[in-house]
Amino acid sequence: MKNFTYVRANSIEDAVSRATSDRQAMFIAGGTNLVDRLKVFLDEPSQLVDVSRLEMKQIERTNTGSLKIGALVTNTALANHIEVRRNYPLLSRAVLAGASQQIRNMATVGGNLMQRTRCPYYYDTAFPCNKRQQNTGCPATTGMNRTHAILGASESCVATNPSDMSVALAAIDAVVEVEGVQGKREIPLIDFHRLPGNNPERDTNLEPGELITAVILPPLSFSQSGVYLKLRDRASYAFALVSVATALEVAGDKIKTARVALGGVAHKPWRAMEAEEFLIGKAANKSNFEQAAEIALQDAQPLAHNGFKVELSKRAIRRALAVSAQGGGLA
Amino acid sequence: MNQVIGKSVNRKDGRAKVTGEATYGAEHQIQGLVHGYLVTATIAKGSIRTIDTQKAEATPGVIAVFTHKNPPKVFKPTNNWMTSKIYEARLPLSDNTIHYAGQIVGLVVADTFERARDAAQQIQIEYETQPVEVNAQQANYQKAKSMFGEDMEYVAGEFETGDFSAVDTATVEATYTTEVEIHAPMEPHALVAHWENNDSVTIYEPTQWVKGSQRTYAELVGLPPERVRIVSPYIGGGFGCKAFPWPHGILCVTAAKEIKRPLKVVVSRRQMTANTGHRSHTEQTIRLAANKEGKLSAIEHTAKSCTSPVDVFTEPCTGITPVMYTTPNMKLKQELAVLNVGTPTFMRAPGENPGMFALESAMDELAWELNIDPIELRLRNETKEHQRKKLPFSAKHFAECLTTGAEKFGWSDRQMQPRSQQQGDLLVGWGMASATFPALRSSVEAKVRLLDDGTAHVLTAGNDMGTGAYTVIAMTAAETLGLPVENIRVELGDSMLPNGGLAGGSQMTASLTPAVLAACQSVLETAQAQNAQEAFAKLRESGRAAYEATASSAPGEEGKKFAFNSWGAHFCEVTVDEEIARLRITRWVSVMNIGRVLNSKTAASQIRGGVIMGIGQALMEECHLDPTTGYPVVYDLATYHFPAHADIPRIEVSFVGEPDLDFNPMGVRGCGEIGITGVAAAVTNAVYHATGKRIRSLPITPDKLL
Numbered sequence A: 001m002k003n004f005t006y007v008r009a010n011s012i013e014d015a016v017s018r019a020t021s022d023r024q025a026m027f028i029a030g031g032t033n034l035v036d037r038l039k040v041f042l043d044e045p046s047q048l049v050d051v052s053r054l055e056m057k058q059i060e061r062t063n064t065g066s067l068k069i070g071a072l073v074t075n076t077a078l079a080n081h082i083e084v085r086r087n088y089p090l091l092s093r094a095v096l097a098g099a100s101q102q103i104r105n106m107a108t109v110g111g112n113l114m115q116r117t118r119c120p121y122y123y124d125t126a127f128p129c130n131k132r133q134q135n136t137g138c139p140a141t142t143g144m145n146r147t148h149a150i151l152g153a154s155e156s157c158v159a160t161n162p163s164d165m166s167v168a169l170a171a172i173d174a175v176v177e178v179e180g181v182q183g184k185r186e187i188p189l190i191d192f193h194r195l196p197g198n199n200p201e202r203d204t205n206l207e208p209g210e211l212i213t214a215v216i217l218p219p220l221s222f223s224q225s226g227v228y229l230k231l232r233d234r235a236s237y238a239f240a241l242v243s244v245a246t247a248l249e250v251a252g253d254k255i256k257t258a259r260v261a262l263g264g265v266a267h268k269p270w271r272a273m274e275a276e277e278f279l280i281g282k283a284a285n286k287s288n289f290e291q292a293a294e295i296a297l298q299d300a301q302p303l304a305h306n307g308f309k310v311e312l313s314k315r316a317i318r319r320a321l322a323v324s325a326q327g328g329g330l331a
Numbered sequence B: 001m002n003q004v005i006g007k008s009v010n011r012k013d014g015r016a017k018v019t020g021e022a023t024y025g026a027e028h029q030i031q032g033l034v035h036g037y038l039v040t041a042t043i044a045k046g047s048i049r050t051i052d053t054q055k056a057e058a059t060p061g062v063i064a065v066f067t068h069k070n071p072p073k074v075f076k077p078t079n080n081w082m083t084s085k086i087y088e089a090r091l092p093l094s095d096n097t098i099h100y101a102g103q104i105v106g107l108v109v110a111d112t113f114e115r116a117r118d119a120a121q122q123i124q125i126e127y128e129t130q131p132v133e134v135n136a137q138q139a140n141y142q143k144a145k146s147m148f149g150e151d152m153e154y155v156a157g158e159f160e161t162g163d164f165s166a167v168d169t170a171t172v173e174a175t176y177t178t179e180v181e182i183h184a185p186m187e188p189h190a191l192v193a194h195w196e197n198n199d200s201v202t203i204y205e206p207t208q209w210v211k212g213s214q215r216t217y218a219e220l221v222g223l224p225p226e227r228v229r230i231v232s233p234y235i236g237g238g239f240g241c242k243a244f245p246w247p248h249g250i251l252c253v254t255a256a257k258e259i260k261r262p263l264k265v266v267v268s269r270r271q272m273t274a275n276t277g278h279r280s281h282t283e284q285t286i287r288l289a290a291n292k293e294g295k296l297s298a299i300e301h302t303a304k305s306c307t308s309p310v311d312v313f314t315e316p317c318t319g320i321t322p323v324m325y326t327t328p329n330m331k332l333k334q335e336l337a338v339l340n341v342g343t344p345t346f347m348r349a350p351g352e353n354p355g356m357f358a359l360e361s362a363m364d365e366l367a368w369e370l371n372i373d374p375i376e377l378r379l380r381n382e383t384k385e386h387q388r389k390k391l392p393f394s395a396k397h398f399a400e401c402l403t404t405g406a407e408k409f410g411w412s413d414r415q416m417q418p419r420s421q422q423q424g425d426l427l428v429g430w431g432m433a434s435a436t437f438p439a440l441r442s443s444v445e446a447k448v449r450l451l452d453d454g455t456a457h458v459l460t461a462g463n464d465m466g467t468g469a470y471t472v473i474a475m476t477a478a479e480t481l482g483l484p485v486e487n488i489r490v491e492l493g494d495s496m497l498p499n500g501g502l503a504g505g506s507q508m509t510a511s512l513t514p515a516v517l518a519a520c521q522s523v524l525e526t527a528q529a530q531n532a533q534e535a536f537a538k539l540r541e542s543g544r545a546a547y548e549a550t551a552s553s554a555p556g557e558e559g560k561k562f563a564f565n566s567w568g569a570h571f572c573e574v575t576v577d578e579e580i581a582r583l584r585i586t587r588w589v590s591v592m593n594i595g596r597v598l599n600s601k602t603a604a605s606q607i608r609g610g611v612i613m614g615i616g617q618a619l620m621e622e623c624h625l626d627p628t629t630g631y632p633v634v635y636d637l638a639t640y641h642f643p644a645h646a647d648i649p650r651i652e653v654s655f656v657g658e659p660d661l662d663f664n665p666m667g668v669r670g671c672g673e674i675g676i677t678g679v680a681a682a683v684t685n686a687v688y689h690a691t692g693k694r695i696r697s698l699p700i701t702p703d704k705l706l
């Protein structure tokens, strides 16, 4: 059996230096995703560096008016925080749409950003998987792919990113703060996760040894219009087939700014930039929302079983934008 | 009979369950216990060319590795329903052939669970693979026999000489499909086998049939039944998948003997998707002919289901057809195909459930076609007799279920046309469907003891898989003896106790409570007392420690005079947000006719549980198989969906009718399975009313509503 050692990091530097000197080391925070993966042999670390006791549990306002969320803030604490609920309601709703109360109580912001795909072929070592082991093949492309990607996939991987929180963060233009041995750096959320290309084993642009320390939410004047709509196979406790986060800034009768991000459709939270650009300067009405939805999905490449996601995504976008246009709320 | 019978009584085992005091199969702690982990096939058809266990054997803590090259000694069981029954007929590790993905190909035993699991990963297998057949749509169907070997075909009236076109013109003809559903009880399959001296074994395993399991394991290990003890006081849900020993159980018990240590085997959720039973995919075609008034002139029902290469299980979908609606011309046909899948098995209302989905959908289609209210259509076609058995039904109150349900639901306010009811942006639909399940009972025994401490004990090898058996047995004894329920102790689930029958086919209560009634009467006779208090007084006077009596109860001649079924009706409301394909069930009313209701609380819970499971089938349950390897691509309870709380509305349950004393002296018919029958049809019928869209293939996932 491949045993691992377990250590509690006593500082951020300690955690980073352990993970940098030992490439087989892994951070563990809430453990709600990693422990499941360990049990089915998806990861075989040499050491688990427990970061859960580090001082990254604050939610604080920065002097630029942003909200800085420590990487160890639990999903529950994030969703219920008064400033988050007041100023970023779509983030609060996205987090509450994920997992279950018990899991959210343990799950952290950092862990949520780093959770891996729920592709069934990735999850069972009986199947080959390029994400698990390079160049072994992707049975999902020809197998059962009802839940898989319709945008930005590659021949080597059609998996989707399962996070709800990240979709809202993408719409908010959040920034991920990370720390490595070289020091701190900031990565815009939309560049944090990667498309699979030929390297599906890499989900993110985090460098080996780097630790997520915080997520920064810039001020968003029109965040009240925020909507998070998650469509799934059961009413709760299921990953999204398709989800969408939207927000609209409307001045007079024209859209000034639009945000549209999709979940469940790609290897990363998907910002529909072209759809957003199309909306700018247009009236906030049904036909423009319909066109925006068409644009957002124009490059979709469905597989054998997930064609419905294209239509479902379009409708979700239309609905979410319509609710955003009415000032936000539940969709 | 009305001191406690019929009241709402809390579960006797409730506290033990919520405090963790109740001990389930895998929780039995035994000195020196070691752990087995199953190795399962990753291909669905072919054979093992080489299997290399050296590395696994050399890993720390490993005690033994069993494969087809060195299977533990096992005796071939007679494997018929009366003596022993195993699921599946092929014994584990009997050769190197692979019939389905997930088939057990080895067992690794180690000192800890983690070491056994890790060593199992080290086993290297090379397969000779053959193309798999896992697609039910393309399978090769043949005329089916039932799992009891009976001919399932039936023709009546003009079908005896002609086909449908010769009989009449079909008013409705449609094909309905249901998906593979896997068993996912809260307690996974698990057991501990503990041998003493090589010549007796105790098996701690959840089983729905204690005595059957005892006889079967006895044959498998070559011992007389009295040397095999089954301990199964609690079952964390069975639903049909814990009725007979499966390959993992056989392996655990036989391997434990060879390694001379108590052995535990727990089947993982992943493994349970493949090798402990499922409900087969079904495809059913129904043709109905009726006149303008809705009187049926012909019903033809053809059903297809699939089985594994290693056993026969036909999902008996057509069994309900002669029971529900009267018609002079009827034709029933069942077909079966072999796929490279694990062996399907009983799952709550096997046959009745998919059968009622098809029939009750078709009846709804007929109602729309003829513009007749669906309740009225059913009332016009009710049958007073079982058309295949040609016997009248006893204590049948089906019509009352329909009319009472309609009233409770407010059916008369229904807007007739599809898409005519709205709530803001949502379409609202109302649907209904009938429910039925046969009333069964078998020969069982119970022992009752009156003790000098003022309590009574009831002992029988029946069991309670969460249904409420402990409680209704205690209530029956309390009523008969004149004692409070708290003073009754019930012991179940141990093969040392008198034969308690099978908890399956909704028959445990109908079988056992008459025996308990008889044993209580008999113990009072022994004591020459009118009630327990008198008997206790006599005990004190005489200095005796206890009075004891055993009584049995068995079906008699009544089956020659009557046919016995339970009846019901479901009503539901759905809302559909059409643009985003979001369907919610918002209201549910079920009215059931099950003979005497012993415990109104647990009986209603059984119906609710059935409705919830039926909603799961209607909306989300499906086990997809990888088309190339045949392996299920659901792998845990996060990927195999069944309802969460948010999917379930308030479910209002009520009962009608009187005790069915023609059936048994308690007048009870059982209610474990009827609740699920008709549920999926009630939902799709409501979806049709809401949207005008007829869903004939389950489950109704969002993609089907676009």
Ligand SMILES: Cc1cc2nc3c(=O)[nH]c(=O)nc-3n(C[C@H](O)[C@H](O)[C@H](O)COP(=O)(O)OP(=O)(O)OC[C@H]3O[C@@H](n4cnc5c(N)ncnc54)[C@H](O)[C@@H]3O)c2cc1C
Pocket: A026, A027, A028, A029, A030, A031, A032, A033, A034, A035, A036, A051, A071, A075, A097, A098, A099, A100, A103, A106, A107, A108, A109, A110, A111, A112, A113, A114, A115, A162, A163, A164, A165, A210, A211, A212, A213, A237, A238, A239, A240, B638
């Ligand atoms: C049954 C179930 C249902 C779920 N449903 C949903 C759902 O509907 N929607 C949804 O969004 N999520 C869902 N989740 C996933 C859940 O949100 C994640 O498991 C959780 O957010 C992970 O956080 P954690 O702190 O427990 O991470 P861990 O399990 O501790 O870690 C996960 C990964 O993140 C890495 N990591 C952790 N912290 C850091 C850090 N600070 N810097 C760098 N790397 C780090 C770890 O090394 C590991 O690889 C579900 C989970 C389960 C088990």
